[in-house]
Amino acid sequence: MAYTVPFVNPREHYRRYQAELEAAMIGALAQGDLIMRGQLREFEQNLARFVGCRHVVGVASGYHALHLSLLAAGVGPGDEVVTVAHTFVATISAIVNCGASPVLVDVRDDYDMDCGALEAAITPRTRAVLPVHLNGRVSDMAAIGDICSRRGLLIIEDAAQAIGATFGGRQAGTFGRAGCFSFFPFKILGGFGDGGAVATDDEAIALAIRRLRYNGEDRDTGEYHYHGFSALLDNVQAAVLDVKLRHLPSWIEHRRRIAQRYTAALAGVGDLRLPPADDADRRDIFQNYVIRTSRRDALRAHLRSSGIETLVHWPKPVWEHLGLRLGEHRLPNTEAICREVISLPMSAETTDRDVELAAAAIRGFFGD
Numbered sequence: 001m002a003y004t005v006p007f008v009n010p011r012e013h014y015r016r017y018q019a020e021l022e023a024a025m026i027g028a029l030a031q032g033d034l035i036m037r038g039q040l041r042e043f044e045q046n047l048a049r050f051v052g053c054r055h056v057v058g059v060a061s062g063y064h065a066l067h068l069s070l071l072a073a074g075v076g077p078g079d080e081v082v083t084v085a086h087t088f089v090a091t092i093s094a095i096v097n098c099g100a101s102p103v104l105v106d107v108r109d110d111y112d113m114d115c116g117a118l119e120a121a122i123t124p125r126t127r128a129v130l131p132v133h134l135n136g137r138v139s140d141m142a143a144i145g146d147i148c149s150r151r152g153l154l155i156i157e158d159a160a161q162a163i164g165a166t167f168g169g170r171q172a173g174t175f176g177r178a179g180c181f182s183f184f185p186f187k188i189l190g191g192f193g194d195g196g197a198v199a200t201d202d203e204a205i206a207l208a209i210r211r212l213r214y215n216g217e218d219r220d221t222g223e224y225h226y227h228g229f230s231a232l233l234d235n236v237q238a239a240v241l242d243v244k245l246r247h248l249p250s251w252i253e254h255r256r257r258i259a260q261r262y263t264a265a266l267a268g269v270g271d272l273r274l275p276p277a278d279d280a281d282r283r284d285i286f287q288n289y290v291i292r293t294s295r296r297d298a299l300r301a302h303l304r305s306s307g308i309e310t311l312v313h314w315p316k317p318v319w320e321h322l323g324l325r326l327g328e329h330r331l332p333n334t335e336a337i338c339r340e341v342i343s344l345p346m347s348a349e350t351t352d353r354d355v356e357l358a359a360a361a362i363r364g365f366f367g368d
């Protein structure tokens, strides 16, 4: 159906940046620059400068960023990796596909890892912790960093949803041994297909990922060091992302302003719980604007019939997908969040009018 207020608006997005994007894409294609050429290197350098790290390695997706980071850090069979249950399945699949065991812990009301649960989940086999900066807000990296340094654990960050978000002035993706970004089309920095990157200060990790993404080959010597993967970030995608990176700061500002408008319009309505506010440490980039209500499914149906498109991230706890064989869990916050969350329209193209329409429909639903 055609929504009056779409969740995202890729056509309008393309229209706005068409000239710049086509110049970059056609430039790469016309020169025959398809694989590991200047566009990829330039994007990696520009992103490293933006994030404030020494190395960025472009890969085929956010999933690959996580998988290859864990492999490069030596995580493998017999190791446990602690992460949150309330995340996209790729976070967990990356751990499983290294041969390691994911240990799922609950989140707090603000969707961030419960650090008490993290401490309790650590065993002699725990090798790494994988915090997820969900919805565009960085995890409590002071507390997680403190636990990991006391217990000798590696941190790999899932920053797929949080490029440009900060904690204590530091960028998401710079707290761990490696930080993993996704350029899936509807991410804040989205390509025209799958894409991802790893940020790291660790030369050895960067080198290993450069090899792993290219079937294990060292490009300088031709030596195959591992059984690797075909997992490059394509040159044309890199050229697109380099154009978009220049606009990222203004898109972050836009999303923060849209989020403020939602918050002003929805405060005190029904039983709604709004996203956590920024605190002294955090600057949220609002990849998603997520609200909670005990009447989620009815609200979603009402918004749909009012022409407002929404999404639910995610309607059932990941371990209830039995094919994933994650075992049984009892994680009350994760379970409640899956029942209650709904994500409102949010993108660089979301307008004030979109917010007004969505907020009016929500207030109408609650009889406010």
Ligand SMILES: Cc1ncc(COP(=O)(O)O)c(C=O)c1O
Pocket (backbone or CB within 6 Å): 061, 062, 063, 064, 087, 088, 090, 091, 132, 134, 158, 160, 161, 181, 182, 183, 184, 194, 195, 196
């Ligand atoms: C939290 C989280 N982790 C990992 C991923 C995986 O990224 P990709 O879709 O680029 O593989 C995503 C995005 O979809 C995500 O939202």
